[in-house]
Amino acid sequence: MAVKLKATKREDHSKSATKQIRESGDVPSVVYGKDKEAKAIAVNSIDLVKTVRDEGRNAIISLEIEGDKAEDVMLHEYQMDSIKDELIHADFYIVNMAEEMDVEVPLNLEGEAFGAKEGGVLQQPLFELQVRAKPADIPEQISVDVSELGIGDTIAIADLPKASKYEFLEDADTTVATVVPPDTLDETEEEADENAEPELVGAKDDEEE
Missing domain, CATH: 2.40.240.10 (Ribosomal Protein L25; Chain P)
Known part of the structure; x- marks a missing residue:
């Protein structure tokens, strides 16, 4: 109503x-x-x-x-x-209550991802999903349970429960939630800097000589 x-x-x-x-x-x-x-x-x-x-x-x-x-x-x-x-x-x-329309619906992630408890980082690439439905059938939000996600796991559009009253418009392989490993990039760069030879003051590239 x-x-x-x-x-x-x-x-x-x-x-x-x-x-x-x-x-x-x-x-x-x-x-x-x-x-x-x-x-x-x-x-x-x-x-x-x-x-x-x-x-x-x-x-x-x-x-x-x-x-x-x-x-x-x-x-x-x-x-x-x-x-x-x-x-x-x-x-x-x-709106025409008998015709379907395309709208954006908020995406809500529920639960604490298992992988996050192990040190991973839960990422949510999308905060809204595009759906097609008749006006009265548009969901208030789309909820996704991420509690079983481990490090490296991903939930895509194709993994979401199918609904009879609306359809998702994004590609089936579009990621909506994933748990990535802890970022080790900074540590790798620090180790590389420590092992690098010191640069000579005033040195030039071969092409410049």
Whole structure:
């Protein structure tokens, strides 16, 4: 079931009106979709942040636009003020609940890798996975148990449990987690430096002579 979010229409697009919207605690936004006319709206900043925090980045939102019918949307993009750390703009995309779409879903590694306990280093090359699914079937996150991973072991896309309601878009051999041996490169370089002959001051290469 989609979470509800109220919105008002924006008729005045001037800078002063946009500034006033932000000062009132709302976020100037746009809602659009395939074969849909774009609409300028405003949503409450706190309500939007709470919705995304509680429901996830890919949540289906029932956007209740004042004086218009509700639309099933997803938060497509947003802009932040880097200085004030505040939302300053948001884009909502109208979704067709019957059609599949491509989205990025957070990847969460669970457990402590066995190899990490032996001194190895657990690495996570990807923090999000691309999946294709109908809007209502998009998972909130993909969880992977890494507790059995030993040093040198790897988990790839092909190793993940198959899901009937969505599919992964990355190559099957794409690594999502691995445990690598402790880095011994620095020790090797130190030994090489100790065994190297001292360089002669003022010496030149043969080509320079």
